[in-house]
Amino acid sequence: MAGKQLSTKTVVAIGIGAAVFVILGRFASIPTGIPNTQIETSYAFLALMAVLFGPVAGALIGFIGHLIKDATLFGPWWSWIIVSGFVGLMIGFISKRLNVEEGIFGLKKIIFFNVVQVITQAIGWFVIAPILDIVIYAEPVNKVFLQGFAAGISNIITVGVIGTIIIAAYARTRSKSGSLTKETS
Template sequence: MMKHNVIASHKVIGTIISIIVFIILFKYLAVQIGDTKDNATLAPAWLSLVTAIFGPVSGAVTAFIGHATSDMLTNSATSTVWWTWTIADSLFGLFIGLITRRLAIFIGKLTTRKLVLFNIWQLVANVVAWLIIAPLGDHWVYNLSLLESMKEGGLIVVVNFLAIAIVGTILFKIYQHYAVD
């Protein structure tokens, strides 16, 4: 019983810290992509590590609270949250967590095969979140053009995929080297 409480408290504390880091990366260490309102950020790479360590629920919570809080900070005058993208980000965190759990990323050796499979599946998760869920939500909830929302989502797929494939893979290797075993 005591071991379960310690593990649960580590997940809660880890998730709270993860949310704070996510907000910093998502809001304050972001680079605007061209003339769009979207940003390139390392938050998805961080999210992939969080989900690999703490699981899919932690990933979903981190992305949901982190994205919503970042939106509120960005639109502080109106406290507007772009809910369709917040929900898509949360589901993306859940999907990534399920992938890392299924691949047992940090159980045993972190192999090239695990990393390649992870990156294939994270691309699929990006496509589902940003080319299906977010654009459909934008169209149905905000009555926005589906084509424009899909263009925006496609850009995010590319940026998130590259951030996770490059920086997320590096974070996995660093974590594996220093924290696992």
């Protein structure tokens, strides 16, 4: 295979990440009152995994996880599955810049993370999902833009609050660079 191969660790993360995305999507979502639109905790977890494992893992976790969740509920809804992959991909692109493995997720990184996730989700849920709903499924314009807006706002808030908290908690478990010193006798 030409190019860079995925590590075993990343492949395992994709499998486990997709499974957790499904479980959270099935059992830890809150109805919004808008048909087929929930507040999804799975996107906070997707953000964490994308930050830890990068864009390919983020895209595959979002895509596969959403596909399996839909397939076990009512059948694949491709427009939103694609957007879940897009969200994981785009958040994953900033993983190296955030580098939470250093043990630092301070205010500047939190702001950067949230600016990126808000822009990404706004593009995905306010634009891409509704347009694909119209193109693929011939859904009514007003309905899909309302659903996209509700999903986008709830996902932005969920990732902004829960995602930021779990990424910060993860970063605190990592040793800060240069924090270990050699003991002298």
